[in-house]
Amino acid sequence: MSTITSLIHSIPVDPQTGAIAVPIYQTSTFVQDAPGVNKGYDYARSNNPTRETAEKIIAGLEGGAAASAFASGLAAIDAVIKLLKAGDEIVAVDDIYGGAFRLFHKVYEKFGIKVHYVDTSDTQAVFQAITPNTRLIWLETPTNPTLKISDIAAISRIAKASNCLLCVDNTFASPVLQQPLALGADLVIHSATKYLGGHSDLIAGVVVSKTPQLGEEIKFYQNACGAILSPFDSFLLIRGIETLHLRIRQHVATAQVLAEYLEQHPAVDKVFYPGLPSHPGHALAKQQSKGFGGIISFTLKEDNAEAATAFVTHTRYFKLAESLGGIKSLLSHPATMTHKSIPAEKRKAAGVSDSLIRLSVGLEEANDLLADLEQAFKHLPQAALAETGLPA
Structure with missing residues (x-):
């Protein structure tokens, strides 16, 4: 069975x-x-x-x-x-x-x-x-x-x-x-x-x-x-x-697509997703897990809370909220939300920078979520856009 x-x-x-x-x-x-x-x-x-x-x-x-x-x-x-x-x-x-x-x-x-x-x-x-x-x-x-x-x-x-x-x-x-x-x-x-x-x-x-x-x-x-x-x-x-296996399958498939997109984006500094070969834990994750999950985190080249806030407040399908793992896509800014109770020096030492953004990939179509991320990048501060060469 x-x-x-x-x-x-x-x-x-x-x-x-x-x-x-x-x-x-x-x-x-x-x-x-x-x-x-x-x-x-x-x-x-x-x-x-x-x-x-x-x-x-x-x-x-x-x-x-x-x-x-x-x-x-x-x-x-x-x-x-x-x-x-x-x-x-x-x-x-x-x-x-x-x-x-x-x-x-x-x-x-x-x-x-x-x-x-x-x-x-x-x-x-x-x-x-x-x-x-x-x-x-x-x-x-x-x-x-x-x-x-x-x-x-x-x-x-x-x-x-x-x-x-x-x-x-x-x-x-x-x-x-x-x-x-x-x-x-x-x-x-x-x-x-x-x-x-x-x-x-x-x-x-x-x-x-x-x-x-x-x-x-x-x-x-x-x-x-x-x-x-x-x-x-x-x-x-x-x-x-009852639907856990089916949901996880879709979360993982879509997260892989989005992680690969983010890794190539000029405004992104670093992507944290175990499904990427560039992730230091990729081989171990592949060994001890059957998939890489539906959560992606990434940092912006413009490493400050202002840039991150501009991004997370301009998405359409990714809703700004605490929590994760639901059928609707969510995003958060850990430094001011889920990890705010951790002192700043400890938080940054653990890799939670001011520009880090966490995505919980839902069950929407991958192309719709890609388009949502793409338009959100256009709302970064002018200095950040100038650095990446993206149109203001």
Whole structure:
């Protein structure tokens, strides 16, 4: 059976009614036959049939033993960090999502959890950052927003030798393209708001655990802290996953076309897309993934926020918004949007310059998106246009 057929038929038919879609069990509690005797559910924070179905589907997609669905991607990250204690240390990717940085720095550092940020695309740098107190290695691969690629299998060997966990944020790749648990990771994180949901209509997060024991620990924090995914959003997430493989296929195909166009454009300084042979992680991405994703970042030759702002405010089909992974194309200016919470010096050291623009390629026709980018370039400041030779 193919992966797509397996996915579609892992979504169960309701045994009570025969409903082809998973029902929304919009209830807060469940009637018990006797004290402590129930049909597998007692209170909807602890478990809910709709949420449970979404969790089982995603665990299957990632090849994990268990999954727990949360009210947001950050809530999912928070549950993983709760596996640690005061005095523990994290080695984390330097080109990190701004919300994760804020959570690590503003919330958990004051509880005695120290974070070392390194370029995880350099496996040796990860090894050298390990200390006797390291308990967790935190990867994003591809990273957000400069799309660096880290060697999951090699870093998993470092983690095991150092007696620490490896958690991989697989949001950008999705389980369609990349399987971190099969490469040695212990935990996988998703902002399910993005490709898993796919329609920009829900906020959700998921933690997938490689072992039942880790799954039970994450499930404990899901229940104890209460940041659960609602039944309706669980339903939307299942609905989105039904078309995940088809959407990813189109995202990847169109992103490749746009990345190749941007690489040749005279106003562009650098393009970050693993599908380009010029990308330093191209060979590794090709080895550990089945495709290169639907996210492209690029910098302008006129390296300032003014030029970037002129570009991102003049597109037609690419909508200026936070988030990514939906059917409509989006773009953002990370330095003033998704990564604003990271200090400027750290942000720039990680490669997030003032002119960096991130594209989330949607499902529109490639030619329409190309035309949109082309006309947006014409709105760059006059000095930038003069440098490139483009008509003002």
